[in-house]
Amino acid sequence: MIVEFWGHEFKINIVLGCIGGFLIAIISSMFGFGGGPFVVPLMTVALGLPMYLVVGSSLLAIFFNTLMGTMRHYQFGNFDPVFFLIMFPAAILGGFIGPQIAKRMSPLWVKRVAGIGLVLLALNLLGVY
Numbered sequence: 001m002i003v004e005f006w007g008h009e010f011k012i013n014i015v016l017g018c019i020g021g022f023l024i025a026i027i028s029s030m031f032g033f034g035g036g037p038f039v040v041p042l043m044t045v046a047l048g049l050p051m052y053l054v055v056g057s058s059l060l061a062i063f064f065n066t067l068m069g070t071m072r073h074y075q076f077g078n079f080d081p082v083f084f085l086i087m088f089p090a091a092i093l094g095g096f097i098g099p100q101i102a103k104r105m106s107p108l109w110v111k112r113v114a115g116i117g118l119v120l121l122a123l124n125l126l127g128v129y
Contacts, residue, residue: 003049006103012047020046036062037118044111051110052102059095 001014020042028035036058043054073079102110123129 003053008050010049010053012049017042017047040114050107051114052099055102056099 001012003010003012024035024038040054040058043049
């Protein structure tokens with residue numbers, strides 16, 4: 001399958017993408033975690049897509065889950081409208097600016113920055129800093 005995005009064409013193996021996505025969905029459902037950390041490498045390494053395209057696609061994939069989760073938390077009373085009003089415009093603005101920056105950077109540097117961010121997040125979640 002050939003995908004065209006911003007004037008660039010990318011050839012991807014749709015069968016590999018479907019099988020990989022299916023397996024990631026099953027495994028993440030079995031163990032109760034999001035599949036994002038596995039879908040992004042699938043799309044970049046196995047399918048050969050650039051990082052600026054993968055990030056947007058990944059965000060679209062989680063949008064509907066996030067929307068449903070937000071609605072359910074609102075129904076349970078676990079929703080802070082002030083925090084939402086602060087974060088929502090910032091997230092929308094970042095969603096427009098981020099891909100523009102990533103497109104102008106070397107794909108290697110985009111991957112390095114993403115890797116550093118993931119390591120820092122992991123260290124923070126582990127309580128190291």
